[in-house]
Amino acid sequence: MFKKILCILMAAVLVLSFAACKDEISLQTGSSDDYSYDQGESSEPASTESEAPKNEVSSNSQTTSGDSKKCTNHNFVESEIITEPTTKIEGSKLLKCSKCGEEKTETIAKLVFKNNSIITENGVKKAVVKRINGSKINVNVVPNKVLFLGNSLLLGMSNYSYGMCATDAKNDYYYHVTQAILKKNPNCKFERAHIAHRFEAIENVKDFNENILNLPWKNNGEKSPALGDLFTKDLDLIIIQAGDNVNNAARKAAFTETCGKFVELIKEKCPKARIIWVYGWYQASTVEQTVIDTCAKWEMECISLASLHVPATEAKAGQPYETESGGNAIVNNDWITHPGNEGMKKVADAILNKINL
Ligand SMILES: [Zn+2]
Numbered sequence: 001m002f003k004k005i006l007c008i009l010m011a012a013v014l015v016l017s018f019a020a021c022k023d024e025i026s027l028q029t030g031s032s033d034d035y036s037y038d039q040g041e042s043s044e045p046a047s048t049e050s051e052a053p054k055n056e057v058s059s060n061s062q063t064t065s066g067d068s069k070k071c072t073n074h075n076f077v078e079s080e081i082i083t084e085p086t087t088k089i090e091g092s093k094l095l096k097c098s099k100c101g102e103e104k105t106e107t108i109a110k111l112v113f114k115n116n117s118i119i120t121e122n123g124v125k126k127a128v129v130k131r132i133n134g135s136k137i138n139v140n141v142v143p144n145k146v147l148f149l150g151n152s153l154l155l156g157m158s159n160y161s162y163g164m165c166a167t168d169a170k171n172d173y174y175y176h177v178t179q180a181i182l183k184k185n186p187n188c189k190f191e192r193a194h195i196a197h198r199f200e201a202i203e204n205v206k207d208f209n210e211n212i213l214n215l216p217w218k219n220n221g222e223k224s225p226a227l228g229d230l231f232t233k234d235l236d237l238i239i240i241q242a243g244d245n246v247n248n249a250a251r252k253a254a255f256t257e258t259c260g261k262f263v264e265l266i267k268e269k270c271p272k273a274r275i276i277w278v279y280g281w282y283q284a285s286t287v288e289q290t291v292i293d294t295c296a297k298w299e300m301e302c303i304s305l306a307s308l309h310v311p312a313t314e315a316k317a318g319q320p321y322e323t324e325s326g327g328n329a330i331v332n333n334d335w336i337t338h339p340g341n342e343g344m345k346k347v348a349d350a351i352l353n354k355i356n357l
Pocket of ligand 1: 070072073074098100101102
């Protein structure tokens with residue numbers, strides 16, 4: 001009689017285990033997440049889904065040793081970010097018990113956009129810089145080495161010599177900002193580079209990975225040095241003036257995906273650089289949310305130029321400009337929606353106000 005009961009019990013256990021195994025198999029082969037895993041994307045959701053039933057089977061049938069049992073005193077550690085938070089929506093993350101593998105999700109609070117990184121330390125103004133590993137350092141607001149990355153407003157005139165549409169190299173925003181910094185630190189060094197073709201014009205993430213993550217970047221005939229060579233460890237201020245050429249759906253989608261990656265790349269290469277993002281002479285509404293979310297995540301500052309762009313600050317039809325050879329020519333009518341000398345001064349003032357020397 002006892003043997004009979006034991007046999008029935010063992011049979012029941014076998015049937016249950018088999019049924020559980022079948023469930024596991026169908027989960028693994030039928031899951032659409034597994035398909036995306038095969039294509040090399042987001043492997044983690046697929047593996048966690050198939051692991052969950054496995055643990056249940058083990059503890060129910062007790063066919064394996066106790067290491068896969070649920071523990072009574074979980075030690076949850078962060079396993080992965082499921083959704084990144086933005087300034088508009090909460091994110092979520094997956095936590096996993098380091099002892100038994102039990103999983104749970106938790107919400108991540110919305111990002112807070114401060115747009116101010118200035119503190120005073122022993123009477124000296126400093127900017128708080130959040131590094132790629134999340135730690136923070138304080139760098140002097142008066143810089144020693146500055147990199148300007150921008151589009152035509154930085155380097156659009158006279159074969160990439162100065163900003164469009166100033167009348168000459170001593171009237172663009174780069175000139176005004178560098179002159180003000182030199183008054184505080186005559187030894188400060190400056191570099192600038194044109195990134196409209198290489199960053200703003202990117203239409204998919206593959207282009208970004210191939211042309212930007214693989215430094216040094218292609219130069220596309222501009223006079224600027226290869227950008228990979230410009231990302232040096234000693235930079236303590238980087239002004240990124242970009243977003244105006246994000247002017248179609250493909251560029252917008254790519255910008256949304258790559259803006260944060262671009263900042264992370266710079267933070268890896270330039271670990272102590274304070275980064276300020278300037279946008280919106282054109283196309284402010286297209287890029288604003290992405291710029292603000294990126295700045296909130298990295299506690300960076302940003303400047304919208306949208307309110308500065310009015311007819312009075314644009315260049316004037318028929319105005320002269322200095323050519324590369326030092327001669328004079330008349331501006332092309334296609335250029336004059338760019339800032340003229342007055343607009344350039346206002347852009348520079350906005351940047352200097354944010355740098356807060
Ligand atoms: Zn546990």
